[in-house]
Amino acid sequence: MMLLRTRFQLFVYFMLKYAMEILLAESSVITTYYFIWSTSSVAIFLACLGLTVLPVNIIIGNYISNIFEERQVLLASEIIVCIGILLSFNIVTPYTVPQYVGSALVTFVAAEVLEGVNLSLLSRVMSSRLSRGTYNGGLLSTEAGTLARVIADGTITLSGYLGESKLLNATLLPSLFICISSIVATCFTYNSLY
Template identity: 25%
Template sequence: MDPGVLLMLWLFFVNKFTVEVLMSSAPSVSRSRFEFTTSQCSLMMAVFGILVLPTNAALSYSVTRREMLRQRLEQSSLGFHDAFDNGDGETTLILQLMMGTCVALALVLDVDDIGLKLHTDRYIFAVMLGFVLMQAQEGVLLSKLSKIIAFRSPESAKGTCNSGLLATEAGTIGRALGDAFLTFVASMCSHESGAHWHLHQSENIESRIGLVNAYFGPNLILLLFSLWMVMRNKAAAAV
């Protein structure tokens, strides 16, 4: 299979894994850490979902404007279109959205030792930012995947194991492993108070950690690794 297709499928997996961790952990974290009621938690999740629509509309407008600019430059005699075409706008957008999500996950970490104790406003903003950016990235990834297949691997567009099925399966695996990860973290932790959790180790030694750190720290590392992969393999994603 083409390396570009594999890269996009990996990013799609990471995207769904991150979304699942952000959304599935929100009710438990907000209720145990910040004492949200069920109504408040439901309202927060609804607002997150509503914000996806204008974000996708803004991204669509930006991509459309860029395409119009590219076509105008091609029709002009100024000679700038070659340099414009050399830039991979979709790959750059994917990187920017991932960087924004990394910032969101970094904001949600609870680092009380250096005076960055997690507060309600910062948690809501960080989770909202990460969720909206990851949802917006999904459409860009699918667009990029379809272009890579059309230009470099047309055989993957047909048959039983086509690109659509592979993308769906990558997303399903991401969601499943995201839920499994949350279940594993929760099973290793016992609730002590609204602010802290205990991690039970094999030696029966309890290490005091923040629940949000256990949820989002590994996810941040996964995103940073994916960023490195994309930057290292930009040629594979170029069309």
């Protein structure tokens, strides 16, 4: 059971890193195509996203984690990441800056919250033999994150062959599928998370 929970936590970590890599890596292409943003505008946008990390972690660490259980925060964060991904799709034309910036902010902040809670839960469910030595929990989570980034970058590359107009939705579909799978897995293992 412990190995199953460890795999689940690594899958959640994979999901959040995949979603964040899709968001961050394709932001320059998406914003240039839809909004004709310059490189400096994209840099400011990404810097503003990055500036949310510390305040969000302080709020979660000092307040939210004292009110709710970690598994509740985990499930809520996954659902909010899913909502952020859904809001990112280009279904209604024209695709607007508030839609993109708002959905990116929701996805990024929820993924940051999810990362902290997930790693905390991972440290609790990790078996004792994975707590020491070279092949420990830190290495496994790093490898899961690296694999997620590689696959996300591959997804962006392959989706690029469809053309810039289809890039956004083509890269968001796998993110949405992985996120929904993660939510379903959380629901099935919810009672075993502590």
